[in-house]
Amino acid sequence: MSATPNTVRCVLGMLGTDVHSKGIRTxxxxxxxxxxxxxxxxxxxxxxxxxxxAVAQQQAQIVGISFSSxxxxxxxxxxxxxxxxxxxxxxxxxxxxxxxxxDVEELKEMGVAGLFGAGSTTEEIIAFVQAAGVSxx
Amino acid sequence: MNDESNVFKTIENVEIKLSRTKxxxxxxxxxxxxxxSPDASYAEQLGxxxxxxxxxxxxxxxxxxxxWTLRNIVGYGSPEDTRAGIEMVLAAGGTGIxxxxxxxxxxxxxxxxxxxxxxxxxxxxxxxxxxxxxRLLSGIDLGKVDTAWHWAAMSYxxxxxxxxKRGQPLAELQGSNxxxxxxxxxxxxxxxxxxxxxxxxxxxxxxxxxxxxxxxxALGMPQAYDLRERGLTPAGEIAVGMAIINKxxxxxxxxxxxxxxxAPSLAWVSTSDIDFFEEVAKFRALRxxxxxxxxxxxxxxxxxxxxxxxxxxxxxxxLVYKQPLNNLTRTAIQSLAALCGGVQSxxxxxxxxxxxxxxxxxxxLATRQQQILANEVGAARVADPxxxxxxxxxxTDQVEAAxxxxxxxxxxxxxxxxxxxxxxxxxxxxxxxxFQRELDSGERILVxxxxxxxxxxxxxxxxxxxxxxxxxxIRRFSELKQQRDKGAWQSSLQTxxxxxxxxxxxVQAMIDAFIADASIAEVWGTVRVAHGLDYxxxxxxxxxxxxx
Numbered sequence: 001m002s003a004t005p006n007t008v009r010c011v012l013g014m015l016g017t018d019v020h021s022k023g024i025r026t027x028x029x030x031x032x033x034x035x036x037x038x039x040x041x042x043x044x045x046x047x048x049x050x051x052x053x054a055v056a057q058q059q060a061q062i063v064g065i066s067f068s069s070x071x072x073x074x075x076x077x078x079x080x081x082x083x084x085x086x087x088x089x090x091x092x093x094x095x096x097x098x099x100x101x102x103d104v105e106e107l108k109e110m111g112v113a114g115l116f117g118a119g120s121t122t123e124e125i126i127a128f129v130q131a132a133g134v135s136x137x
Numbered sequence: 138m139n140d141e142s143n144v145f146k147t148i149e150n151v152e153i154k155l156s157r158t159k160x161x162x163x164x165x166x167x168x169x170x171x172x173x174s175p176d177a178s179y180a181e182q183l184g185x186x187x188x189x190x191x192x193x194x195x196x197x198x199x200x201x202x203x204x205w206t207l208r209n210i211v212g213y214g215s216p217e218d219t220r221a222g223i224e225m226v227l228a229a230g231g232t233g234i235x236x237x238x239x240x241x242x243x244x245x246x247x248x249x250x251x252x253x254x255x256x257x258x259x260x261x262x263x264x265x266x267x268x269x270x271x272r273l274l275s276g277i278d279l280g281k282v283d284t285a286w287h288w289a290a291m292s293y294x295x296x297x298x299x300x301x302k303r304g305q306p307l308a309e310l311q312g313s314n315x316x317x318x319x320x321x322x323x324x325x326x327x328x329x330x331x332x333x334x335x336x337x338x339x340x341x342x343x344x345x346x347x348x349x350x351x352x353x354x355a356l357g358m359p360q361a362y363d364l365r366e367r368g369l370t371p372a373g374e375i376a377v378g379m380a381i382i383n384k385x386x387x388x389x390x391x392x393x394x395x396x397x398x399x400a401p402s403l404a405w406v407s408t409s410d411i412d413f414f415e416e417v418a419k420f421r422a423l424r425x426x427x428x429x430x431x432x433x434x435x436x437x438x439x440x441x442x443x444x445x446x447x448x449x450x451x452x453x454x455x456l457v458y459k460q461p462l463n464n465l466t467r468t469a470i471q472s473l474a475a476l477c478g479g480v481q482s483x484x485x486x487x488x489x490x491x492x493x494x495x496x497x498x499x500x501x502l503a504t505r506q507q508q509i510l511a512n513e514v515g516a517a518r519v520a521d522p523x524x525x526x527x528x529x530x531x532x533t534d535q536v537e538a539a540x541x542x543x544x545x546x547x548x549x550x551x552x553x554x555x556x557x558x559x560x561x562x563x564x565x566x567x568x569x570x571x572f573q574r575e576l577d578s579g580e581r582i583l584v585x586x587x588x589x590x591x592x593x594x595x596x597x598x599x600x601x602x603x604x605x606x607x608x609x610x611i612r613r614f615s616e617l618k619q620q621r622d623k624g625a626w627q628s629s630l631q632t633x634x635x636x637x638x639x640x641x642x643x644v645q646a647m648i649d650a651f652i653a654d655a656s657i658a659e660v661w662g663t664v665r666v667a668h669g670l671d672y673x674x675x676x677x678x679x680x681x682x683x684x685x
Contacts, residue, residue: 016240016252016253016255016256017240017241017244017246017253017256018240018325019240019324019325019326020325021325022366022367022368022454022569025566025569026566026569026570026573029566029570030570030573043327044325044326044327045327045329045330045674045675047252047675047677069240069256069259069260070259070260070493070494071255071256071259074255075255078255098458098491098492098493100492100493100596100597100599101596102596102599117458118457118458118459118491119458119459119586119590121577121587122573122577123577
């Protein structure tokens with residue numbers, strides 16, 4: 001999709017050793033096709049510092065991580081710290097993958113803006129990302 | 138032998154028994170059924186079970202002569218934690234041990250790596266050194282108990298090193314691993330962690346070393362399970378899997394081996410997804426195509442090479458997070474498909490697979506499910522029960538034809554090229570994209586995903602375990618690095634570096650390095666450096682020594 005003034009810059013990636021990237025790769029393509037979203041998929045095996053750096057470099061307006069690893073609460077906390085340290089703590093963070101209901105409250109308290117675990121639809125994710133651009137105008 | 142080993146002694150020769158050859162109502166059954174007057178086409182396309190081209194099964198009596206091995210996979214936390222989990226599985230009636238290491242271990246990353254602390258032991262057992270494998274397997278004779286490692290190339294030298302250190306001959310080593318590294322490249326590891334050339338070469342090295350030195354060790358090749366999960370159809374599984382087999386076979390023949398020295402050690406690692414009929418057809422088409430390839434392409438003269446053995450793990454991605462008990466229905470049908478398809482070992486996913494590492498309860502239910510299939514359903518009575526079905530035979534032919542077409546395309550490009558260029562990954566992304574579009578449009582219905590979704594349900598139970606052992610294990614690992622014999626350690630890695638740099642098979646040097654207490658990251662990192670790559674693919678740490 002070609003960038004327009006209203007295009008939302010969205011950075012997606014996987015953290016740690018998690019290789020279950022089938023879902024996020026599919027979502028990346030669907031966001032790209034939805035219109036109004038400029039998607040950069042950083043691939044697998046990112047560190048929290050590398051992810052925060054990419055968010056800054058790309059001037060991302062929203063960042064999304066998919067987890068299929070039970071370490072997601074701890075990694076999310078570390079990522080938010082790294083993003084704050086890099087001066088991009090304001091960029092909304094959304095999570096997808098295996099998010100257990102028991103962790104939702106804790107993740108929200110940390111400042112996670114969007115949670116798209118089991119039962120989420122493609123439509124909801126697209127709308128959420130598109131709205132991230134709108135709210136900035 | 139200490140007391141804790143007794144539970145393992147009981148499984149040395151145990152298998153699920155076929156309890157009954159009569160139907161539930163009492164009709165006696167035959168071992169298999171065939172046409173009254175088999176024609177030439179029957180002999181050519183199907184054959185009886187145990188006869189070329191093995192479409193109808195690898196053995197004449199199938200489960201009457203060899204029952205499938207009922208495996209349950211276990212892996213979490215420290216070696217001590219996983220050991221406790223395995224003992225529970227065996228106490229519940231499991232007949233094989235399947236061990237899942239954590240992703241750090243499988244990717245050859247040590248538990249003290251600065252970037253991945255939160256993950257150590259969380260999704261599998263952390264096994265970075267020989268000492269840890271010894272802790273896990275204390276009292277278990279690897280010449281008698283069959284351990285199955287859900288782990289690629291590096292598990293072989295590490296497990297073999299324990300056996301060698303105990304003074305036992307490699308020729309008697311039993312068990313299996315899945316040394317398929319190209320599959321890892323394709324399934325999320327990427328070229329950074331598993332570079333195409335080095336990965337493939339390592340697979341060939343491990344297969345070569347193993348068939349020459351430990352012929353009783355089974356090699357799960359190809360590891361087509363992850364390829365399917367990543368995004369392949371049943372026909373695609375056969376195509377990509379056979380492309381991998383053909384390539385390693387050619388390379389091993391170049392190294393002076395004959396197909397009949399290699400193929401008997403191989404077992405196909407497959408999946409069983411939710412389409413019952415298509416999966417039955419796939420197992421049949423796969424056996425037929427394998428047999429013909431071994432005989433016609435590679436000149437095999439040994440039936441053991443031509444009759445394919447299949448290890449099946451039911452599909453994890455087919456399971457649904459919402460209303461997870463529905464997954465027991467799914468895995469029962471997938472397991473039945475695998476048995477009607479004639480697999481040699483079966484691991485059913487636990488119903489909580491999409492939620493967490495299996496709970497003890499879910500693992501026990503997975504075992505019970507197979508016991509129900511064996512004893513009540515009669516899944517093991519008759520070989521190839523769908524043989525001769527118009528539908529299944531047509532589907533078998535269709536799956537095989539589609540596989541042959543895709544394989545020809547891959548081989549035209551060249552397998553390594555098709556992986557390196559991203560062509561195969563793209564085709565898998567394409568499959569997943571189409572699948573999701575069909576879910577979004579409602580053309581494809583998945584219960585609990587895009588239809589019949591429960592509005593409210595209690596949060597699923599999660600497996601939780603005390604992390605104390607894991608933290609102690611990490612501390613113990615750091616201590617070992619301080620306490621080991623520095624001279625022996627350094628010299629072993631130096632030797633490994635030289636062997637790998639000179640293009641020789643490094644497996645013996647890897648075994649020696651593990652015996653000298655080198656860690657998994659040190660052993661693999663040394664091989665990486667010898668091939669001109671960074672020691673740590675993640676770029677956080679540098680090599681622990683200067684190689685010369």
